[in-house]
Amino acid sequence: MDNKHIFTEKLRSSGLRPTKQRIEICKLLFNRKDTFHFSISDLKNISTKKISLATIYNTIHAFTRKGYLKEISINSDKTYFDTNTSDHHHFFDENKKKLIDLDDNNVGKIKIKKTLPGKKIKSVEILVRITNDN
Amino acid sequence: MDNKHIFTEKLRSSGLRPTKQRIEICKLLFNRKDTFHFSISDLKNISTKKISLATIYNTIHAFTRKGYLKEISINSDKTYFDTNTSDHHHFFDENKKKLIDLDDNNVGKIKIKKTLPGKKIKSVEILVRITNDN
DNA sequence: ATCATAATTTATAATGATTCTAATATAGTG
């Protein structure tokens, strides 16, 4: 896994210096097959290297500004982020407090019939709350 | 406006004692034609009577538990509540930071094709982010 | 009305996520 070089390039090309903290965070976030939904504390917990909390916040915010992460709207005490930055929807498992992707093709076409003068639609997102069946 | 009596009954029938604080909050929330979307600080600000912050939190949570209010999911530093407790969707005006109701009949039928074993759907909510057109 | 009791209100403290600060360390450039 020599993604280090790839991440270094990615960071440089975004005007972010490739520090060891940022590269470590890149590995944690982007070295995976599936979409990753996480909170800051999740990220801190899975990191073996010790990165200060301030740096984690700084880095995640920088990545969000650069468009490498997306902030997800769920009413929670914590903010969630998503490595899938495309327009897509979510299940939110209220028991596990976990987000699960819901691709466009898993959702019928959404038609918003109401319009508001002087306003344009920026995004349309569905949140499907789920709980244990029993 | 002798809603006081109506609110007193409503509170009693919910097993909540009709205190002057709760009746005042009822008036602020339910004595209006339109749906009201608010945060705790919004509510504190529009109240002329002095009700302690703890009581405002307690009351809003009690009303939510009783089904008279609905918590709304937007990623914000504050929690928002809604006097419209029916299943419905929202516009979120990113410029004014205001929620606007979007009735079911303003949205085409939503079909969630993906299912998760052992899980049941609790709610399906759409958030349509809007910004100024220009 | 008086009492008894549980429910409610309240001021205040505690909590916890996030942001800020300002000192130290590091990356990029020549």
Place this chain on the structure above:
DNA sequence: CACTATATTAGAATCATTATAAATTATGAT
């Protein structure tokens, strides 16, 4: 190497929310 802009860091500050525990109030029974 030396210079400077950037980045990291520990710790403090902020702010919404929740917890605590004492004082007040609503209600039902005498």
